[in-house]
Amino acid sequence: MFLRRLLLAATMLSFAPPALAQEAAEDADRAGDQEIVVAGIRQAYRGDFGIREIPQAIGIIGSEQLEDNNITDLTAALDLNASVARQNNFGGLWDSYAVRGFTGDTNQPSGYLVNGFNAGRGFGGPRDIAGVERIEILKGPNAALFGRGEPGGTVNIVTKRALFGSNRGEVSASYGSFDSVRADADVNLALGETAAVRLIGFFENADSFRDTVKSESFGFLPSVGIRLGPDTVLSYDLELTRKEVPFDRGVVAIDGELGLIPNSRFLGEPGDGPMKANATGHQLQLQHEFNADWTFLGGGSYRQTSLEGFSSDPELAASRQPLFRDGRSLARQRRYRDYDAQHAVLRAEVAGDFSLGGLRNRLLIGADYDRFEYDQSLLRYRPPPLSSNPTEQASNIIDIFLPVYGRFPLPQLGPQTDRTDRQTAYGIYLQDQISLTDSLQIRIGGRFDEFSLLSRNNASGAAQSRSFDRFSPQFGIVWEASRALSVYAAYGEGFRSNIGADAAGRVFDPETSKSFEVGTKFALLKGALTGTFAAFELRKGNVLAADPGNPGFSLPIGEAGSRGVELDVQGRLPRGFELLLSYAFIDAEVREDVIDSDLGFAILAGDPLLNIPRHNLNVQLANEVNVAGRPLRVGAGVHHVGERLGETGADFHLPAYTLVRAFANWRPHERLELFAEANNLLDEVYYPSSYSALWIQPGAPRTASAGVRLQF
Template structure:
């Protein structure tokens, strides 16, 4: 977002947007307001101190025909959240999906996720940046998480119809010097340290240095994790109206690959939730990421601005794992109830992702009509080099020995009982995706109450596959136009109605049995709702209804095991309600509820396990009911400031395996958090999650790959601020 000392037009739009987005007021808002007031008083020249977000334009949230919610850095800090996956739990429209044993971020928005064999994509500062295999994103360095729901392909392109996650990172703030550092200790001997220092080198150059390191056990036996990251940012003022920002990312995660527990005959107590059924001898799986992002933000006038930037990111995931065999004809567990046959797997996932984009935002008048436009173009290049190796137990009909079955006793596991099996190459392939797109959006103010948004995006997509194992290469080009339209009508001062329509697409990875690359997955979205703003913008809510449809979903080719056909359809529809802000008496509230009915709309076979899917079958890991509530109160005793808060998350019953009647049970989790000033610059903070030690399950791929949720977990720490 841009902040200008004298530009009242921008401040009048930007500051209400920040207030409307934030469930809990952040410290940065007060600074922005003070800076605005100071600039007005002294009549200073226009100065760019922040960075505008791509795809957004100069709109208050109430003017956008789309449901948008935000999870602020303060909310993350209050709850002691360190992972993006946990942060997204705070919004009911977003639910967990399978995370490759906890090694990538996977989520569904409004019932739809992407390719189950890839991490979920997201934006970083408005740029496509979530693809790749760098491990689960840490919350350090995140200023806020924006949940941009509904049709957005006309601007963003190539994504899921349910919505998009945009991470706004903590960036260098020009002309200021401040910092913080914290150390914390938590359950399972977890120790974590963080530091954040914003240093004004000169009046026009500022560096912000952010780093974290974490080490400790988990509630899972034999699962110890180590992670660290360095996330610096440098801001340079190139004159009064131009800002250059460079962000760097270097992270590493090291943890044993963990498929979770097994559930036999519907019994979720088949094994303790702590039991590790892999093999410690496999060692850690390591995920690494190195990224660079450069953005130039220039203001031509009080009506027109330019944002140009690019990013490159390299990720690498390597390691071995021992996973439960999921095919019944190879699984000894179904014979004696305790001998778990396992596969052994090796992964080498190497990915490079590069993005460049430019966007002009501005406004002009034609007669009585006011136009606010976005005009932009981008180029996206993604290369995915994968080598996947596997050892698989023989079919039970061959009467394999326990060593051949790579068996582990689930009741009394003995690790290292057999030599680690040698794996053979199953996949050795490079996939390349190149996409170039251009878009335009015009939001027309027809009257003081009515605004109309129209726009569209044209994309040219090139897909290439080089199968080194089969020697077959393929290449295919696609073009696609994605339109959008929306209406915003101000019913009264606090209440606004909106409606929107959009189309989109996402590239499918892989080929059919003949080596032909698939057509993209296509989608169509409609949404309508009401937005409420009360207490001068301190309390904001959105009620929305939506329906999304997808076509060209991949399904197994019944005549060619290991290959797929694009024949599937799916639909999701539902109702959402989000309310957040500050009530009188320094009481912060957050309520997020979603009812989502997501189901298959055609007959198909599941690509992984060949289970039959019929119209009406629920999509995996999508609950119909999801609710998150939180309340926190700030108060003082003596000369010390303190805060106490509590929250609750309810996740309904949901499918745990595609094409079966296996269901994950509903759960309700409660949490407490608080902080108190020890001295003027030092605070003591802590949190307890899963307060009543509920047994719950985060996600599932099959009854033999079920991820149990953490038991009661406590954290306490000290934070110093300068």
């Protein structure tokens, strides 16, 4: 019934008023196409399609929006699209998000693509925006084509590539709240007509609104392009980033009540020092144009990441936590993590455009190989059970109202986990989009995956291995109702291996998914304003969730579902105003009961999924005026996030919040730009995400920054 109503709504939109004029489309189409095509190297898994020809919703976060809001990290950038919700960020040391209500393992960072390569896995810290041209949120069933992704969608980061025949550069520096200092550089050098080098780097040092928490990070992200011939381009990209920041589990809620301690209060131990997250990645791609209709794209990537350091984390077990009794004494574990990961990817595809039986076919066929190895060494000290009447030192207590850091000697650690997980995957895929008429196209395709997973306990030598294979089909249809409007529907299935094991060492079964989407893509105001309205329903089996009885581990919760509607609109309004609007209603819930009477928790069918708001809205307006004869760009935005579940298997929710931001950029000279931005202008107290009622990430108060950008 739900899907029937959504399909009816999408069909009704196809009979929109004449404002969606026929003459609007060609210019709008070309603008839309340019947003998803990279000069020199195509995007993998994409093929040659205009946005309105694709039976799939696509969200684009461009470089102008990133610069307007002075966004420097991936998580903040994804806030601009309402289909994406923040998840557990592992003490500020990784990116984690859900698209259309679904994330992967809550104890792993979210995967993403970089220029079409699987690249988000591992422990290299949050992704910085330096070197990013744009971010694509590729939603819906077609995400299965990319392999090993979530059914809600896949995030693809498109990096800034070396440009042939261009010598130019840009440097910037900014200073912001809490003594945040940042510098960026981007210099492109053309080496004749056949080679180019682009040098990109950043450095950032900052305090924070969190007591005693400071961070430092830097990165070098160069790109090299070489023309091997008139139809052949080779590109190489390096990612070298380093980050140091204390592990920070955030604040606590006492008996479910937030705000009893200030959001600035750090509940770890400064004596633990910073965690160190490192990433070194290489990416090589070769593109060859056989002719105007056939293209080859292939390459490989290799990425090493590591995470190392100490932390003091609130104990979650009620039997060991005196905070649940006296409301002020927080017992803490102490941990030492030494995580290493290696991720290798090889891929190749051929795209062709040909006629068969009088019908136009656009074919995409390819194969990929993915190998991910994860070494996890964890030492831990855990507070003893309260039944043994432990001392405050034994429980590693901190008073949440009157904290005294370094009150006790740091506890000595013992072995907890020493494990290696290795996942190897092979995939082949095929997609054909057939033009049945000038206005009607169908898409058929599928992907076959074969996984093997090995999980080995290095301490005992015990190992478990599993192998899986599956074919995942996809189907789509696109009808161009007019040159300014298209209506589409799509269905796809997915298959994703769950890496790792539960607290008992059992290897997880893979996730399987089914997705259905209908929508319409439209152009208003003669193509100046474009948008997508989509409705979807997703179902996923063998879903993992945080294990309430064993923090840091996951447990399977069976089946989960997500359904909802989205509206994304972007472009120019009358009088020069620029609009960015993204709204999503998402109903994501558990579909099966998971009850463990021994550990005292229950996850019931109908329970919402962790950190997923039903309502999410981001809207932004900008305009450009002249000041002293020079352009001044000003804008403001509002971000609203609804109430979310804050702990799996519990009745604890994070409250809704609304944030207001503003920005301004002025060019007193054509090569000089002054910029400023302010976030959370109303100084709202808010909580973006949590893992449990004792691990809650607080949001920053009102902040601002200003800087200068010089182009040459």
